[in-house]
Amino acid sequence: MHIIKKSLQLCLFGCMALLAALHAQASMPKAAEPKHLTVYMEQIIGDGSYRNFKNAQELNRVSAWIREQMRLFGIPCQYQNYKVNDEAYRNVVCSLKTAHAGKVIVGAHYDVFEQSPGADDNASGVAGVIETARLLAAEKARLKKSVDFVFYTLEEPPFSHTEDMGSYVHAKSIEKLGDNIQGIYILEMIGYFDQNFVQQYPAGLKWFYPSHGNFIAAVGNLQSRELTAGYCSAMKSLNLLQCERLISPSFVQHMDFSDHLSYWEFGLPAIMITDTGSYRNRNYHSEQDTLAGLDTGKMAQVVNGLVNTILSE
Template sequence: MKGLLVLLICMLTATSVFAGKADTVKLRQHLIAITGTSQPRNHQHTAALDEVATYIKKEFEKLQGQVQEQVYTVAGKEYRNIILSMGPADAPRLIVGAHYDVCGDQPGADDNASGVAGLLELARLLHNHRLPFRIDLVAYTLEEPPYFRTEHMGSYVHARSLKEQQAEVKGMISLEMIGNFKDEKGTQRYPLAPMKLFYGSRGNYIAVVQRFGNGSFGRSFLRNYKNNANIPVKSLRAPAFVTGVDFSDHLNYWHFGFDALMITDTSFYRNSNYHQPTDTIYTLDFRRMARVVDAVYTSILNL
């Protein structure tokens, strides 16, 4: 009987490891570290940005793969993307990214420490897998104003480097605000009022956002994501000029001709703490954030 019990425990443990469930404790630990800098991690405070970059780099270095810094200079100051590469070096690659800087003087828990925490947890889940393609997990700097939509965005620097290398890119996934969820009616807003008729008024879902003509990667990933998500998923395909569709790092991969999409809780269309001092970890739903990460992880394994 004792031997059977031990066998069952081992089987359950093995199943749990294979399932690779995102850990809410680890997500919270990452959020505390990222939002806990003595100064806001904006473009003016390079010491705070470097503190977070160092934390991300150390977390990446715990895992299998190659870690590198992509350093560049803006207005006489150095900024850095942190990259973890897994899988065959010369294989087609999948990019998964999230920005770690904030806009102004605020903690930026949802925007976008939630995305970075998800990126770190995704890296932990993926690092023991042997995949036929390469995965680059990238933590970007300078996504926020005043550098948004400029060539100084970390994602622009990274996407341009892929173009210059003539890298074969399967697609790109931007994790942009993945921690705010609300079940009450009237908690979800939209850029166009009629959208409420199709998507509902409850902010209880995660959105997969793409532009028209995004290519086969987006269709394949969305199909996998809907099949694997333990959370409601809404899909939005729209022209890039619809407000919010290109409001993150994926826009720079579009610029260089790569398929890219955004996974988001819809940002300011739901979260009233957007770009405010009230954007703290106490406003986040770690259980549902973990489910978002789980679905990304499983979808990648099924690409």
């Protein structure tokens, strides 16, 4: 009788462990697909017509493709139109709405610098936002807030750090929402990793961060430090790519080179998720910034960390 009782206890414990494992597995969102990221980036880069400010037709092609791709996920989009020097440009603003009052924003710019293919800068970020949208749309019932996915134009020179940046136009348009904006995540170059490359840093930072180029960075200011902590914690808990936090005042050189700065200027909590751009990618702003240099497997890990961060908030 004792042996039977012992066997029943072991069976019960085993069944409970199995059920717990199955429950944990069921609660995990589907993972990002590297092959999806590749297809998205191929569509963004297109046939070689550079998507810079001088080529509004190509920018319009890309923004129209983004809008249609998001529609396929069941996420409606609208264009945010504005003019610069009598030329029309547009952001793409897509909303995954829930019954909750709070909102987070996930964004990336889709234009390029001059005649660069812009695979890492910033087709990688745009692809990451699109794949994040696909996964969160499938998990909509679990979201505790609404999510806007925003694709910006005119991030690159000569419009960087001006009110003509697409992100500045968008930030200004949502300024009055204030506390309803719980976090803004900007994906800026998320595809270049090199274990053997010696990572570069702004002056003074190399003593505090890894010497290799095989991590993702979450850059924030004091107001957004909890967002950087949340994202890196998600990456660590899921045993994903190494994540490093940098809490930076806006005057640190090159730490304000992306769209998160536009939101900082309106007092909104925003962070940049990045492979560190020109501090790592030797192809930055050149014709060599192609898909061949990117690691879509690690890009997928970056996306998985972001999806889990948003679902857990």
